Amino acid sequence: MKMNEMQKEIYQNKLNKGFNVTDVNEEFCLLYGEVAEAYDAWRKNKANVGEELADIAIYLMGLSEILDIDLESEIEKKTEINKNRVYKLIDGVLTRTSSDS
Numbered sequence: 001m002k003m004n005e006m007q008k009e010i011y012q013n014k015l016n017k018g019f020n021v022t023d024v025n026e027e028f029c030l031l032y033g034e035v036a037e038a039y040d041a042w043r044k045n046k047a048n049v050g051e052e053l054a055d056i057a058i059y060l061m062g063l064s065e066i067l068d069i070d071l072e073s074e075i076e077k078k079t080e081i082n083k084n085r086v087y088k089l090i091d092g093v094l095t096r097t098s099s100d101s
Contacts, residue, residue: 004073024067031063
C-alpha cells in the first residue's frame with residue numbers, strides 16, 4: 001500500500017471512530033506523546049518498541065492527511081536534500097557545511 005493511501009485510510013479510521021480531525025494543536029501534542037512512549041519503551045528495553053514506532057507513524061500520517069500534505073512526496077524530497085548535504089566534524093560536533101536548502 002502506498003503511503004498516501006495509508007494516510008487516507010488512517011484519516012478515515014479517525015473519522016469512523018470519532019477521533020479528532022480538526023484540532024491540529026491536539027494532534028501535534030498526541031504525536032509528541034507517542035514519541036515519548038516509544039523512547040520510554042526503547043529505554044526500558046520493552047518488547048513493544050515497534051508498536052510504539054507504528055503509533056508515531058500513524059499519528060504522523062493522520063496529521064499529514066489533516067493538513068493535506070503528501071507525506072510520501074515530502075519524504076522523497078527531503079531525502080534528496082539530505083543526500084546532497086555535506087557535514088564536517090567541528091569541535092566534536094557533526095556540522096552541516098553545505099546544502100541546497
